[in-house]
Amino acid sequence: xxxxxxxxxxxxxxxxxxxxxxxxxxxxxxxxxxxxxxxxxxxxxxxxxxxxxxxxxxxxxxxxxxxxxxxxxxxxxxxxxxxxxxxxxxxxxxxxxxxxxxxxxxxxxxxxxxxxxxxxxxxxxxxxxxxxxxxxxxxxxxxxxxxxxxxxxxxxxxxxxxxxxxxxxxxxxxxxxxxxxxxxxxxxxxxxxxxxxxxxxxxxxxxxxxxxxxxxxxxxxxxxxxxxxxxxxxxxxxxxxxxxxxxxxx
Numbered sequence: 001x002x003x004x005x006x007x008x009x010x011x012x013x014x015x016x017x018x019x020x021x022x023x024x025x026x027x028x029x030x031x032x033x034x035x036x037x038x039x040x041x042x043x044x045x046x047x048x049x050x051x052x053x054x055x056x057x058x059x060x061x062x063x064x065x066x067x068x069x070x071x072x073x074x075x076x077x078x079x080x081x082x083x084x085x086x087x088x089x090x091x092x093x094x095x096x097x098x099x100x101x102x103x104x105x106x107x108x109x110x111x112x113x114x115x116x117x118x119x120x121x122x123x124x125x126x127x128x129x130x131x132x133x134x135x136x137x138x139x140x141x142x143x144x145x146x147x148x149x150x151x152x153x154x155x156x157x158x159x160x161x162x163x164x165x166x167x168x169x170x171x172x173x174x175x176x177x178x179x180x181x182x183x184x185x186x187x188x189x190x191x192x193x194x195x196x197x198x199x200x201x202x203x204x205x206x207x208x209x210x211x212x213x214x215x216x217x218x219x220x221x222x223x224x225x226x227x228x229x230x231x232x233x234x235x236x237x238x239x240x241x242x243x244x245x246x247x248x249x250x
Contacts (some may be wrong), residue, residue, distance in 0.1 A: 001023060001024065001025050001026055001061055001190060002024045002047065002058065002060055002061075002158060002190050002192070003022070003023045003024070003058075004020060004021055004024075004043075004056065004058050004059075005021050005057045005058075006019050006020070006021055006055060006057075007019065007020040007021070007043065007046055007053045007055070007057075008053055008054050008055040009039075009042055009046055009051055009053045009054060010054060016039045016042045016214050017043055017046070017053070018213075018214040018215050019056070019215070020039070020043055020056075020209075020214075020216050022209050022216065022219060024190055024207065025190065025207065026157075026188050026189065027184065027188040027189070027190075028184065028185075028191075029180065029181050029191050029193060029204040029206045030190070030192045030206065030207045030208075031193050031194075031195060031201060031204070031207070031208045031209070032044065032192060032193070032194045032195075032208075033194075033195060033196060033208060033209070033210050033211070034196065034211035034236065035196065035212070035236055038211040038212055038214070039213075040211050041194060044160060044162060044192070044194050046058065046066075047065075047192070048077075048080060048082065048160060049073055052066070053066060060076050060079070060157075060158065063076060078106050078154060079154075079157040079158055080156055080157075080158045080160065081150075081151035081152050081153075081154060081156035081158070081159045082159075082160050082161075082162075083144070083148055083151045083159070083160070083162065083164055084147065085162045085163040085166050086166065086167070087143040087144055087147035088147065089135040089143060089146060090135075091134070091136065092134075093134075093135075094132050094133060094134055095122070095127065095130050095131055095133050095134075095138070096115075096118055096122075096132065098146055098150055099121055099146065099149045099153055100114050100115070100118050100153070101150065101153075102150065102153050102154050103118070103153055107154075117153060118131070118149075118153065121149040121153050122146075122149050124149065124183070125145040125146070125148050125149045125179060126145065127142065127146065127149065130142070130146075139172075140167055141168055141175065144164060144168065144172075144176050145176070145179070148176075148179060148180070152187075155187070156189065157189065157190060158190045158191075158192075159180075159183070159184065159189045159191040159192070160191075160193075161180060161191070161192070161193040161194065161195075162194050163194060163197075164176050164177075164180060164200075165177070165195065165197050165199075165200060170199065173199060174199070174203065177199070177200050177203050178204070180193065180204065181203075198237060201222055201225065201237075203222075204222075205221060205222035206222070207219070207220075207221060208220060208221065208222065210233050212233075212236070217230055217232050218230050218233050225237065
């Protein structure tokens with residue numbers, strides 16, 4: 001479980017996060033949603049230590065992350081997998097080398113042990129035998145799956161996904177969503193997905209936090225989101241669906 005308490009973050013005079021709290025449980029798909037500028041990516045960066053909040057705390061299973069120094073944070077970071085927006089693969093590395101990267105950095109495993117883990121992860125995301133391909137040879141959906149394979153290479157307790165469906169067609173987006181949910185349940189991972197994709201919200205949103213103008217306006221499940229009478233949330237939900245429909249994606 002990850003718990004955030006009263007997170008505040010400003011950049012100069014711009015207060016981006018205004019006291020965000022929430023609990024993200026293991027084994028369920030946790031979503032942070034909101035429009036552009038709502039603070040969701042800033043919140044994710046505070047949670048993984050890329051930003052230091054001025055106030056509040058981030059706890060990983062009771063371990064207070066925000067108060068740790070750089071060296072102390074490394075032990076928790078070893079337990080974190082990260083799927084970046086755009087996948088962020090190394091273009092000069094093969095698929096195999098990309099997935100092996102965190103194993104080279106954080107483990108003392110032998111080459112054969114690391115290769116076994118790479119092959120397991122590639123098989124798990126349905127990319128068996130694609131080891132020697134380079135990112136330029138992959139489709140957008142395949143790049144995302146390589147990104148997921150790299151994110152789970154260290155068998156993480158915590159998995160963060162930043163806009164995992166960005167740039168993907170609706171069919172591929174569903175495949176990625178289902179893979180993230182499947183892995184979350186299979187390994188009892190604490191998974192947090194930052195997204196503005198309403199298909200993801202309705203498909204895999206076990207627990208959802210909705211941010212608006214740096215504040216938490218609502219929390220609940222995808223079964224509850226359609227029943228809310230919060231104007232800001234309804235505006236976001238229906239605007240998102242309208243924009244998708246206007247582009248011919250619904």
